[in-house]
């Protein structure tokens with residue numbers, strides 16, 4: 001069902017001497033049947049947002065609507081929301097099967113049907129063999145999958161998944177991501193996933209909400225975040241390795257990238273600097289796969305060269321700063337050698353030097 005957050009804020013210790021403003025006037029709209037991810041580094045407010053939606057934290061201000069019904073004043077049990085907790089929150093005296101099927105008891109589901117459903121979701125998450133065990137003594141990854149199963153088995157109006165696969169090893173995580181996503185889509189569930197792993201957000205979410213310091217920085221599809229980052233924070237947070245950035249200034253002939261001392265380090269000729277006034281201070285951004293090695297436009301010193309099996313990640317020092325390039329083949333040059341590079345000015349993203357807001361975007365990837 002559709003979910004709407006309007007101007008939602010969370011302040012812990014409001015009125016105390018050290019209030020923490022964890023979420024700031026957040027607007028978020030999730031469509032019926034959509035999977036979205038809240039993505040950001042530790043402490044940015046992801047879990048607080050999720051817990052306000054679930055009802056485990058009160059909202060300090062703002063409103064939350066689910067399926068057109070206001071829910072922010074309701075107790076968690078009245079919200080028709082299923083949640084997989086970061087800390088698992090399993091009942092120690094119950095077996096894993098009883099934990100997973102716990103919510104079905106109130107649904108007047110026949111015992112046999114409930115047991116078949118528990119088995120089916122347990123197999124999906126590869127925890128079939130531990131259904132008769134109790135949570136104590138199980139690994140973090142097993143408990144985490146039990147918590148996820150307990151949420152997925154419910155036919156709720158909204159599924160909230162807090163770092164649901166953080167404890168699993170990469171291979172299993174990759175398999176389960178696909179299965180969990182397929183199950184959510186097959187059943188038409190609406191889901192909000194919390195993660196600090198952009199690979200997970202990319203793999204599972206239709207749209208991603210990037211948060212930093214309690215503020216929603218951008219909400220869009222993975223392609224929108226990659227090709228049209230709203231600001232410098234999103235540009236350098238989203239994408240691996242991150243976007244290269246250089247302070248610069250708009251000139252009559254194009255852009256000048258500046259070194260740390262403010263001197264001109266690279267002249268980048270462009271016919272029309274995208275309507276920006278001469279003298280305007282900007283930050284120039286370039287994705288690493290758009291920085292081409294072996295061209296003669298500029299020169300830098302190679303300071304690192306890593307072959308990752310299918311591509312090379314090369315760091316060059318130019319303009320007194322480090323620039324990262326992704327190259328499709330091995331680079332023969334040694335560390336310390338001078339290497340030529342270049343790029344197409346149309347691939348540059350431009351940001352305002354003061355606010356970091358995007359002014360113009362490079363060609364789409």
Ligand SMILES: Nc1ncnc2c1ncn2[C@@H]1O[C@H](COP(=O)(O)OP(=O)(O)OP(=O)(O)O)[C@@H](O)[C@H]1O
Pocket residue numbers: 012013020021022040041042043044045046047048049196
């Ligand atoms: N119960 C609480 N009381 C006081 N401050 C809190 C409480 N819970 C969270 N905070 C603070 O609110 C801010 C946001 O925390 P939150 O857990 O929402 O972030 P997060 O992005 O989910 O981080 P993580 O990925 O580490 O879980 C942090 O500064 C955190 O220390």
